[in-house]
Amino acid sequence: MNDLISLNREELRELFAGFSEPPFRADQLFQWIHRKNTWDFSAMTNLPLALRERLGAAYLVSTVRIERTLAAPDGTRKHAFRLADGEAVEAVFLPERKYFSLCVSSQAGCPLACVFCATGARGFRRHLSAAEILGQIYLLLKNAPPVDRLGNILFMGMGEPLLNPSELRRAISLLTDPQGLALSPRKIVVSTSGIIPELKALAAESRIRFAISLNAPNPELRKKLMPGVETKYPLPGLLQVLRDFPHNYPGRLMIEYVLIRGENDSGKCAAELEKSLRGIRARVNLIPHNPFPGSGLSSPENSRVLRFQEILKSQGRIVFIREPRGAEIQAACGQLAGTKKAESGEQGAKGEEPGAEG
Ligand code: SF4
Structure with missing residues (x-):
């Protein structure tokens, strides 16, 4: 059908x-x-x-269905979706005090193989269609507060959205249609590891917002942590694009930085990051790594997270530490959709810390 x-x-x-x-x-x-x-x-x-x-x-209307839902005490709900061909993806409902946000997937798996990411560890399965992207969003909205309390739709779940640009564009166009949900483009946040041509194109043609998954202050370390994207789109070129970002961009860019113990969490890395970000109008979100089995990586000590933040703040940078959401119910992004239950079709589901590492 x-x-x-x-x-x-x-x-x-x-x-x-x-x-x-x-x-x-x-x-x-x-x-x-x-x-x-x-x-x-x-x-x-x-x-x-x-x-x-x-x-x-x-x-x-849609073939997407929720397979599992896990709820955390803070109200976060993580969902595993089953697609028509049997693939599984995740999306997360994130309640705030007044508003709520949704974090959705754009690919089943991801080809970029960032070492800190459970989705990357699964490899790439396929792109999601716009129908599958919207199916996640609309299913979550069916059990959400009224849509006027929808804060943001975050393309921070499984996959690199800018490797799936045509379906992403179609989904955005439908979400913002005045006869539909009529969502303001400013409520749409696309997280990218830095697919430069698509980032430039989308920034030029739309008013959506972007989160840049940076995670390293120099090309050498970024190549170790994010080999897929750094090989093709090296950090210096990405930073230059961010410096040249369209002047009509709404607000500040968001720089995402996953802190991994002993890898990129030193004071030296913080100082180098701030130097790299000079001239870029951006705030920084620090995200303590959420370990997953087999990654061989671990979370940073709290004291190092705070020190990293202080070093950036001392240079006038706005820096937030993202608290884990729904950590009680699931671990890292891409992990739940890869569980045996999700793969076997049992009732249950997956979700991830929205955008934490995606
Ligand atoms: S962090 Fe994002 S870009 Fe990297 S492997 Fe995971 S989903 Fe892909």
């Missing part, structure tokens, strides 16, 4: 023209899917019964 969640209004109108239905019917369907988050054609009461039956016989 064909799913309809990733068709834009123009494409739905073309489909409906083939049914001899007027264009406004396509807009009605679009609003049911994207504004009212309704997946059941029979509930779309302003569509004629015959059309609803026709759609129900040959189409569905």
Whole structure:
């Protein structure tokens, strides 16, 4: 069956023209899917019964389904999704005081093999379609507070979003459509390890925000920790792109830095990082590494995290330490989707510290 969640209004109108239905019917369907988050054609009461039956016989809204959900005491919910071909991905619901955010995946696995990342350790399976990206978001919204309390959608789950640019663009375009969720682009945050051509292109054409997963202050260390991306897009070029970032960029860039004990958590690394970031309008998020079996890496001591922060702050940098969310229910990103339960189709699920290391 064909799913309809990733068709834009123009494409739905073309489909409906083939049914001899007027264009406004396509807009009605679009609003049911994207504004009212309704997946059941029979509930779309302003569509004629015959059309609803026709759609129900040959189409569905989305094939994505939640396989497991794990909830932490702080309200964080981590989900494992099963895709139509059996692949598993993760997404996380993150409650804040007033708002909530969603962290979603853009690929099943990831080809970039960052050494601190459980998703990278699984290898690359495939890109997600826009339908699969939206399926995660809309399923989570079904059990979330009203959408006016949606803070951010974070492309920080499994995968490198900018290696899947066309499906990412389509998902963003549908999320921001004024007849759908009508999400402000500023509420969309794409985390990238630094796929330079796509980062430049997307920054030039949209008003979404970016988080840059940097994790090392120099090319040598970055090549050790992030061999996939550093080999192709070396750090000096990435830093120059960040210095030249469009002047109309909303606010500051976010630099993500996973702190790994004995690897990149020294005072020397902090000072070198600040030097590398000179001229870049960015705040820094420090993320203590969340170890996973087989990585051979461990979390930094708390005192070193604080010292790292102090060194950056002493140079006037805004620096946050990201507290682990939902650590009680799951470990590192990419780990839950790779569990036996998720792979075997049992009821259960996965999720990751949103964007922590993705
Ligand atoms: S950290 Fe991000 S880019 Fe690196 S392997 Fe993990 S998902 Fe891929």
